[in-house]
Amino acid sequence: AQTVTQSQPEMSVQEAETVTLSCTYDTSESDYYLFWYKQPPSRQMILVIRQEAYKQQNATENRFSVNFQKAAKSFSLKISDSQLGDAAMYFCAYRSSISNFGNEKLTFGTGTRLTIIP
Amino acid sequence: DAGVTQSPTHLIKTRGQQVTLRCSPISGHKSVSWYQQVLGQGPQFIFQYYEKEERGRGNFPDRFSARQFPNYSSELNVNALLLGDSALYLCASSLRGSGANVLTFGAGSRLTVL
Numbered sequence: 001a002q003t004v005t006q007s008q009p010e011m012s013v014q015e016a017e018t019v020t021l022s023c024t025y026d027t028s029e030s031d032y033y034l035f036w037y038k039q040p041p042s043r044q045m046i047l048v049i050r051q052e053a054y055k056q057q058n059a060t061e062n063r064f065s066v067n068f069q070k071a072a073k074s075f076s077l078k079i080s081d082s083q084l085g086d087a088a089m090y091f092c093a094y095r096s097s098i099s100n101f102g103n104e105k106l107t108f109g110t111g112t113r114l115t116i117i118p
Numbered sequence: 119d120a121g122v123t124q125s126p127t128h129l130i131k132t133r134g135q136q137v138t139l140r141c142s143p144i145s146g147h148k149s150v151s152w153y154q155q156v157l158g159q160g161p162q163f164i165f166q167y168y169e170k171e172e173r174g175r176g177n178f179p180d181r182f183s184a185r186q187f188p189n190y191s192s193e194l195n196v197n198a199l200l201l202g203d204s205a206l207y208l209c210a211s212s213l214r215g216s217g218a219n220v221l222t223f224g225a226g227s228r229l230t231v232l
Contacts, residue, residue: 004160037223043206045161045223091160104151104212105174106221108160 002027002094006109013082014117020067021077021112023092031097034068034075035106040088048090051075053097079114087116120145122224124209130230131199139194139227143211149173150192151221152184153208161208167192168214196229204231 003026013019025034036048051059051068058066063083067076079086092109123142131137143150149168153161166174167186181197190211196203206228210221 042225043228044225045208045210047220047222050220093160103174104149104166104168104219104221105163105176106151106153106161107163110158110160 002029002032002096002107004092004094004107004109006092006112008112009110010113010115012115012117013079015082015084017082018078018080019082019114021079021090021092021114023075023077023109025073025075025092025094027073027094027096029096029098033095033097034066035093035095036064036066036075036077037091037093037108038086038088039091039111045091049077082116084116084118087114089113122209122211122222124207124224124227126227127225128228128230130232132232133199133201135199135231136195136197137199137229139196139207139209139229141192141194141209141211141224143190143192143209144222147211147213147222148190149212149214149219150186150190151210151212152192152194153210154178155206155208155226156202157205164194164207199231201231204229 034051037045063080089111093106151166152164155161163176165184170186184194186192206226208226210223212219
């Protein structure tokens with residue numbers, strides 16, 4: 001079974017600075033997807049960024065980028081130019097790419113609470 | 119376009135009661151998944167339904183059941199509630215239920231069991 005570990009329960013960063021959230025995972029599969037989701041106090045999980053394991057290039061979405069190290073099974077999220085609206089719980093998640101139709105289970109980590117200091 | 123909608127948003131039950139949570143997926147989405155998020159933890163997978171058939175089940179007791187209707191909406195039922203069932207229940211929908219599909223989540227139903 002796959003597991004996802006987020007070792008930083010809480011992080012804080014000054015507004016406009018850069019912060020990196022860590023995530024490691026364990027799997028015996030060679031192809032899979034990795035995600036970062038954001039959960040603000042409104043409770044709704046919002047997709048931040050997605051990475052396909054077969055792609056060597058790290059994904060980037062505006063101020064958000066990842067450092068995907070497949071051999072190390074590491075998937076960190078970097079937030080540049082932090083804004084007050086970035087304050088939230090951030091969850092790392094894994095999904096198998098096994099092509100059985102309907103295989104969509106996400107395995108989440110325990111989350112990192114990010115605080116933005118004005 | 120409306121996102122994933124869930125109802126009720128909050129509810130309080132007592133031990134031993136039964137609860138039904140409802141989810142309407144994004145229009146055109148045929149897959150619905152349910153997750154349980156206990157306070158301070160990440161969401162845990164409960165069920166996935168695609169085209170009205172169960173496609174995945176997490177490690178939850180038989181007190182948990184679900185179904186998907188012809189319009190692709192879904193219900194999650196929990197019988198014989200325990201204090202430990204207190205959690206945020208999240209519903210997510212996607213277009214095809216596999217591959218590179220992205221899950222879109224609703225805002226959840228907060229269940230408190232007293």
